[in-house]
Amino acid sequence: MISVTLFLVFIAGLWINKPAKLKSMRTGRCACNTLCFENHMECHWNSEVWNSILILSCLSALLPLTEGQAGHPEQGLEDLLTILENHKKLFTSSTAHLYTPKIDDIHNCTFRFFDCFLLEMKVVLYEEGSGEDSPGVVMVERTLQHYSQNNCSARHPCELQELTNSTLFFDRMRNFLQKLIDNCGKKNNATCD
């Protein structure tokens, strides 16, 4: 969508900024020079304007992508929850035993066990046939890269959590994400506690 918009803007710029046909000059030298100068300025002015518009369009298009989940974490969490719901069948049919943290005592915006859930979710996706290019795996990897900066797993190793079946893991992860959406929506000061 963004690319199409940029392409249309670019085409419009080319069409509007096409060179005008020069008419024959039958006037004196001064008048001729004046018209040439004006014409020259007009060409440059149009080009500069369209260049500026194009550059600003690119910058405005890049800003939302660069901010991404950092600017709106709840949107990323909602997308992740959607992907989790879409792959429910994979979790119910999986035979894996996954590290499943307990989330009963989570009542704030915390990333304490976020890495654990994401890593184990990736395991199920890979085991059930999702490739590296599948939307779910890409989303999980991207989220992992972003949230692993907090390094919460160093304080709370995932291997200390209990091993449960994939169905129970799915339920807990869904509840965990819902809690994060509810608690992290207003304020963005997530912690590891």
Place this chain on the structure above:
Amino acid sequence: HNIARASDLCGPPKKALNTEPVTGNYSLNSSIRIQCVAGYVRKVGTSNLIRCLKEHDKDKPSWTSALPLVCIPDPKNKKAPRPDHQFTSSTTEINTPTISGTSTSITATGYITLPTTTNEVFTTKARTTNQPTLMSTTKEAEPITSTNAITASSIASSIATRQFKSTTSPQTQSSSFTTTTGISLSVKTTANMTANSKVEPSFARSKSTIGGVTSIFILCLAATLFILWWRSRRRDYTNVIVLQLTNQDAVYSDIPVSVIAPNPNNASIDSTAVIGTNHPQADSVQDSDSIHL
């Protein structure tokens, strides 16, 4: 009944570090879960599931895993468990006493010769090992002796078994040694130890996709370059137009003054002559305009 061919079977999977061994053959598209040894647990984010799959560029199926299993020490245990060596090897050296023999000879010619004594000592070395089995080959030379007598010969031999003890490092792939004892005995042993250790396959980890941003950036860059090229081309075209207009001004400045000045003596004739003269100039000017257009 469908009989599974040997080409559609996967052998026992290679044993990863700190994992339980798996034996037996498995059919195509089958999957098994590997367990870690006691004191070790599966690292989070890795999978213990492996599948017997047949890749397009291979004739035989093989075990594959998208997230290879990594076993780490159980964090619940405070004490670090013993590492799982791939193999161990040891032999014990035992010295046994040497036995010597004596031989004599008597000729039939009627006279008695002095007896001769021959001593022969040689040693045989052997090695015993624990799991896994070492493949070894031994070559032993046959001892032969002769006496000083003219017509007789004798063979005397004694055998002493000797064993020695050695420890082999798990990283050692092969070792050999040669020893010679006595006059005519040579024992050579070559031991080839096969290590079960293998290099963990380095599957490419999935990376974050920023294709969208990259494509937009490339598009912007291409558009910018195109616009710059187009502007430079138009600038050249504008310069050409200016040059043509300058030449047109030069045409105007070539008009002679004498033609423009009126003659008072022959007003009618001169006036006609001037009009007649101007007509070619007008034509030439129009031609110039048409050429420039």
